[in-house]
Amino acid sequence: MxxxxxxxxxxxxxxxxxxxxxxxxxxxxxxxxxxxxxxDKSGYAGIGSGAAPKAIGxxxxxxxxxxxxxxxxxxxxxxxxxxxxxxxxxVGGLLLQLVLLKPLGFxxxxxxxxxxxxxxxxxxKFQVSLPAGLILAFVVYGVFDGLLKLxxxxxxxxxxxxxx
Amino acid sequence: MESFGFLMQGxxxxxxxxxxxxxxxxxxxxxxxxxLPGIGPALTVALLLPVTYGLDPAGSLIMFAGIYYGxxxxxxxxxxxxxxxxxxxxxxxxxxxxxxxxxxRGGPALATAAIxxxxxxxxxxxxLAFIAPTIVKLALVFGPREYxxxxxxxxxxxxxxxxxxxxxxxxxxxxxxxLALVGIDGLTGQTRLAFxxxxxxxxxxxxxxxxxxFAVGEALFVAARIEGADEKVHAISGAVRxxxxxxxxxxxxxxxxxxIGFPIGxxxxxxxxxxxxxxxxxxxxxxxxxxxxxHGAIEGVAGPEAxxxxxxxxxxxxxxxxxxxxxxxxxxxxxxFQQFGLQPGPLLFATAPKLVWGLIxxxxxxxxxxxxxxxxxxxxxxxxxxxxxxxxxAGILLFATLGTIGVNPSPVELVQLxxxxxxxxxxxxxxxxxxxxxxxxxxxxMAEQQLRRALAIAQGDWTTLVSTPLSATLLGIAALAxxxxxxxxxxxxxxxxxQIAGDED
Numbered sequence: 001m002x003x004x005x006x007x008x009x010x011x012x013x014x015x016x017x018x019x020x021x022x023x024x025x026x027x028x029x030x031x032x033x034x035x036x037x038x039x040d041k042s043g044y045a046g047i048g049s050g051a052a053p054k055a056i057g058x059x060x061x062x063x064x065x066x067x068x069x070x071x072x073x074x075x076x077x078x079x080x081x082x083x084x085x086x087x088x089x090x091v092g093g094l095l096l097q098l099v100l101l102k103p104l105g106f107x108x109x110x111x112x113x114x115x116x117x118x119x120x121x122x123x124x125k126f127q128v129s130l131p132a133g134l135i136l137a138f139v140v141y142g143v144f145d146g147l148l149k150l151x152x153x154x155x156x157x158x159x160x161x162x163x164x
Numbered sequence: 165m166e167s168f169g170f171l172m173q174g175x176x177x178x179x180x181x182x183x184x185x186x187x188x189x190x191x192x193x194x195x196x197x198x199x200l201p202g203i204g205p206a207l208t209v210a211l212l213l214p215v216t217y218g219l220d221p222a223g224s225l226i227m228f229a230g231i232y233y234g235x236x237x238x239x240x241x242x243x244x245x246x247x248x249x250x251x252x253x254x255x256x257x258x259x260x261x262x263x264x265x266x267x268x269r270g271g272p273a274l275a276t277a278a279i280x281x282x283x284x285x286x287x288x289x290x291x292l293a294f295i296a297p298t299i300v301k302l303a304l305v306f307g308p309r310e311y312x313x314x315x316x317x318x319x320x321x322x323x324x325x326x327x328x329x330x331x332x333x334x335x336x337x338x339x340x341x342x343l344a345l346v347g348i349d350g351l352t353g354q355t356r357l358a359f360x361x362x363x364x365x366x367x368x369x370x371x372x373x374x375x376x377x378f379a380v381g382e383a384l385f386v387a388a389r390i391e392g393a394d395e396k397v398h399a400i401s402g403a404v405r406x407x408x409x410x411x412x413x414x415x416x417x418x419x420x421x422x423x424i425g426f427p428i429g430x431x432x433x434x435x436x437x438x439x440x441x442x443x444x445x446x447x448x449x450x451x452x453x454x455x456x457x458x459h460g461a462i463e464g465v466a467g468p469e470a471x472x473x474x475x476x477x478x479x480x481x482x483x484x485x486x487x488x489x490x491x492x493x494x495x496x497x498x499x500x501f502q503q504f505g506l507q508p509g510p511l512l513f514a515t516a517p518k519l520v521w522g523l524i525x526x527x528x529x530x531x532x533x534x535x536x537x538x539x540x541x542x543x544x545x546x547x548x549x550x551x552x553x554x555x556x557x558a559g560i561l562l563f564a565t566l567g568t569i570g571v572n573p574s575p576v577e578l579v580q581l582x583x584x585x586x587x588x589x590x591x592x593x594x595x596x597x598x599x600x601x602x603x604x605x606x607x608x609x610m611a612e613q614q615l616r617r618a619l620a621i622a623q624g625d626w627t628t629l630v631s632t633p634l635s636a637t638l639l640g641i642a643a644l645a646x647x648x649x650x651x652x653x654x655x656x657x658x659x660x661x662x663q664i665a666g667d668e669d
Binding site for chain 1 (some may be wrong): 214215217219331334335336339342345349351354356357382383385387388389447511552553554555557558559561562563565566569570573575576578579581585586591593595608613616617619620621622623624
């Protein structure tokens with residue numbers, strides 16, 4: 001539900017209201033469908049595990065109707081232009097970390113996220129931000145994996161320094 | 165006075181050097197992160213949750229509480245010197261505090277905020293200690309229907325009562341409630357909405373959600389604003405101390421702020437932002453210098469700062485005695501308790517009195533530590549405000565993912581982090597409140613279980629929900645809290661409510 005809701009909203013709340021309404025209605029319908037799909041084990045209560053999805057789904061659909069109503073009523077307001085490139089850098093950084101976490105380990109994957117985020121905020125010197133991210137992620141790995149017993153994914157770099 | 169005895173015992177527990185060290189760590193980290201602009205107590209606790217995984221329960225809970233209190237203290241510094249509130253409860257502080265800083269009175273503003281927070285934190289923590297046993301006794305007569313009614317009330321106050329639109333608040337709440345359904349149903353063991361993904365069987369983690377919404381969402385929001393020069397930090401001019409006049413003008417405001425803040429926090433009546441707003445209004449009305457308001461009146465800093473700290477202590481009352489989180493921060497703290505298999509509530513006072521009273525006592529100690537951290541050492545924290553934005557947010561995202569990876573290094577969690585981060589960004593962009601999602605996510609399953617238990621006891625008779633005076637009253641208040649603000653908005657009086665809108669706690 002959130003994908004369609006995220007990509008198109010923003011510039012005009014007027015249009016955004018309809019997109020949100022669509023997202024809410026879809027989510028509501030999904031919940032009602034799943035609510036009915038569950039085998040009924042209501043017992044003494046008279047309602048089972050399907051009741052809450054149905055009820056919440058219904059309210060979501062009502063809220064979708066509310067959004068349609070307010071979208072028709074209100075006029076479009078000028079909305080500040082958003083910097084979608086910056087969003088791309090951060091989301092890209094998060095996905096890069098996700099993909100590289102296992103093969104390259106926490107330190108390198110997180111350093112890349114660090115540099116991408118800095119780039120999103122307008123800092124373009126990767127030759128500075130990448131080493132800075134590496135050092136920070138490395139210290140964080142040492143402190144959390146070593147001292148605080150948090151189990152972080154390790155790979156070449158971590159094994160090299162801390163041993164297998 | 166049984167509380168007194170328990171508190172003394174708690175103090176002897178809390179004086180353990182290891183626990184003192186955890187408290188000190190907590191308040192230091194809390195202040196540090198709380199000072200950073202854009203990070204409130206909710207995110208501070210969520211970000212620092214992984215720090216405590218390897219520690220013992222008592223130590224980590226004391227650390228959480230220290231982080232919470234420290235975050236509240238730290239936020240005021242940012243508001244005063246930067247005019248960007250460090251946390252939403254400090255928005256009001258920013259009005260007068262920043263004016264004082266511009267007028268070269270940043271020192272006294274910081275001092276009255278710190279001492280006011282101390283006074284309020286101390287009094288409110290004592291109030292917590294003395295009121296808790298009574299509520300625990302009361303809670304013993306609570307059945308599922310009373311708990312359900314209380315949760316409904318909490319839902320309404322956190323989502324629809326304040327803010328600029330009830331519909332937006334309810335939308336956030338119900339998105340949270342919908343996400344809360346994912347996973348195994350606690351009563352029948354049936355799987356709901358997991359769509360065959362094994363990682364979803366446990367449901368959506370509150371901490372993942374909170375970190376995604378508050379940290380990733382905020383980072384995206386800040387990055388997406390094109391115009392965005394860093395705000396100017398006002399150097400602290402003069403010593404961080406107050407003149408005799410400042411003291412005279414502050415002390416009543418501190419006490420009034422405490423008196424306003426604690427009950428608001430303790431009842432499910434909204435969080436610290438509402439308390440600080442009401443306190444500001446009160447000070448403005450009662451002041452002998454009304455003309456100074458808007459130009460740097462010290463009461464306008466003293467009152468709200470005391471109120472928001474008192475409210476923070478107040479929210480611990482329902483959290484510890486009933487297991488009921490009424491703010492986003494409390495919801496994350498509850499997740500923290502649960503990670504050690506502890507369920508706050510009346511039983512915890514009976515089964516782990518040493519832990520509960522040690523925690524309450526350590527809050528008193530944390531307060532003293534915070535006073536020291538925030539008065540003589542304030543200049544160290546102020547340096548944090550000069551960190552450039554790109555390094556700051558790069559670091560925040562690194563820590564945000566660290567928590568998720570450390571608990572559960574599965575791609576599913578990280579994908580959730582990204583998706584909910586985008587959701588949080590969209591909600592910020594379009595002015596949907598964030599806190600109801602988090603509160604809905606954690607309270608939703610609890611409310612559902614209580615409802616179904618209540619109905620099972622009554623053999624499916626829905627009138628059971630209003631069959632005791634207490635549950636009927638609670639549901640009645642919840643209905644009023646939903647309807648009255650809607651009428652106020654319809655009559656064009658919504659501006660007041662919009663101002664009280666709080667995002668984080």
